[in-house]
Each structure stands twice: as C-alpha cells, then as structure tokens.
Amino acid sequence: MLDSSYFSLEGKKGLVIGIANEHSIAYGCARAFRTLGAELAITYLNEKARAFVEPAAQAVGATLFLRCDVMAPGELEAVFEAVREQWGRLDFVVHSIAFAPREDLQGRLVDSSADGFGLAVNLSAHSFLRMARLVEPLMTEGGSLFAMTFHGSEKVLPTYRSRIYHPDISWEQKS
Numbered sequence: 001m002l003d004s005s006y007f008s009l010e011g012k013k014g015l016v017i018g019i020a021n022e023h024s025i026a027y028g029c030a031r032a033f034r035t036l037g038a039e040l041a042i043t044y045l046n047e048k049a050r051a052f053v054e055p056a057a058q059a060v061g062a063t064l065f066l067r068c069d070v071m072a073p074g075e076l077e078a079v080f081e082a083v084r085e086q087w088g089r090l091d092f093v094v095h096s097i098a099f100a101p102r103e104d105l106q107g108r109l110v111d112s113s114a115d116g117f118g119l120a121v122n123l124s125a126h127s128f129l130r131m132a133r134l135v136e137p138l139m140t141e142g143g144s145l146f147a148m149t150f151h152g153s154e155k156v157l158p159t160y161r162s163r164i165y166h167p168d169i170s171w172e173q174k175s
C-alpha cells in the first residue's frame with residue numbers, strides 16, 4: 001500500500017509513455033506516481049489507441065494527454081516541446097514501450113529477420129536514448145528515467161520466445 005506521508009512526489013512532474021490500457025505496466029506506474037502526488041503527462045500511440053488510453057489518463061488526472069508514436073518523425077520531439085511549454089521542466093520519464101513484428105516473435109532468435117530485429121531495437125531500446133536526449137534540457141533540477149526489465153534479459157528462458165521484444169536485452173547484454 002502506497003503511503004504519501006512516507007514518501008512524497010508532491011510538486012514533481014512526470015511523463016509516462018507506454019499506457020495501452022488499464023493492464024499496462026505503465027498504468028500501474030502512473031497510478032503509483034499519482035498516489036504519491038506527482039503531476040503527470042500521458043501519451044497514446046495513435047487515434048485507435050486513444051479511446052483505451054484516455055480513461056486511464058483521466059483516472060490519474062493527467063494534465064497533458066499527447067499523441068506519441070516514437071517511430072513517427074517529430075512526434076517524440078512534439079511531446080517534449082509541449083511539456084516544455086506547459087511546465088518548463090520535468091522530473092521523471094517512464095519508458096514502457098516495446099514492439100517487434102509478429103513473425104519475428106516466433107521460432108528461434110537466430111531465425112529473426114534483420115529488419116524485424118532492427119525495428120524492435122530501434123523502437124524498444126534506442127527510443128529510450130532519444131527520450132534521454134530530449135529531456136536533458138528539461139531536467140534542470142536533476143531527474144530520473146525509468147525503463148522496464150525482465151529476468152529473461154539475464155537468463156535464457158526456453159519458453160521466452162519474444163526476447164528481442166525487450167529493450168533490456170539490448171542494454172544488459174552490452175553492459
């Protein structure tokens with residue numbers, strides 16, 4: 001049970017990218033941050049996704065509700081520009097997104113296509129670096145960037161076929 005008298009995010013401003021619906025990990029994060037007093041900006045992937053994300057954004061009282069497909073030229077930049085205009089600064093960012101083409105999530109990792117693998121890494125991992133670059137000038141008082149991980153990034157899991165889906169593989173195998 002979260003207790004804002006023990007730890008408070010009152011006055012903090014955060015951007016949460018990765019809510020698809022109320023089952024998304026990012027939604028759990030957003031609810032926790034809101035409970036602790038943070039003010040939130042929430043994004044949705046596209047118009048089709050908007051209807052599912054909007055109730056979640058309303059439930060956490062999001063001040064900003066912005067479209068963001070990290071693969072669409074200019075959309076990520078527009079999100080940080082809107083945050084700059086509205087708040088002038090940002091204290092934390094949650095990156096909770098991943099994608100890989102369905103055909104590359106089946107079979108063996110060594111059989112994945114170069115294009116599919118490249119798309120997965122670009123969308124799921126390099127987008128985190130793009131966010132870090134864009135948020136740098138807004139984190140005038142320091143800040144935190146979060147991404148999601150999974151045990152499958154450290155150990156081979158025989159049934160975990162979707163391993164290229166996870167950005168953590170990119171981070172943790174390079175470090």
Ligand SMILES: NC(=O)c1ccc[n+]([C@@H]2O[C@H](COP(=O)([O-])OP(=O)(O)OC[C@H]3O[C@@H](n4cnc5c(N)ncnc54)[C@H](O)[C@@H]3O)[C@@H](O)[C@H]2O)c1
Nearest residue numbers: 018019020024025045069070071096097098099148149150
């Ligand atoms: N579910 C798990 O067991 C688990 C375990 C470890 C890590 N993760 C990681 O947690 C994160 C969230 O996963 P989840 O389980 O909440 O699933 P989810 O489907 O709810 O979230 C994935 C999100 O990625 C977003 N997304 C996909 N393509 C995008 C793009 N081009 N631009 C912007 N957003 C895009 C989707 O809109 C969605 O909101 C992912 O990074 C995933 O790899 C999940």
